Amino acid sequence: LRFYPNPATTVISFDFQKSYDKGYSLQIYNAVLGRKMLEQTNIADKTTIDLSNFTRGVYVYQLRDKTGRLIETGKFQVSK
DSSP, rough: EEEEEBSSSEEEEEOSSSOOOOEEEEEEEEETOOOEEEEEOOOOSSEEEEEETTTTEEEEEEEOOTOOOOOEEEEEOOOO
16 A cells, blocks of 8 residues: 655545455544544545545554455654
């Protein structure tokens, strides 16, 4: 999984390189508060997330398969 730009300002894009499964879901959490900011299910192999409701800070993403198993996790920064 590749995501860009980092730091992001208005949008962030997630790009699947290989082994993409249509049943994947993506959750994004505020790294400081631990609050879930977004959950998207059945995401496309190229997904762009609008960050207009996100404040400046660090966020954690979690990619899960259709059974809920964690596939990948990582961090990105929003700078406004």
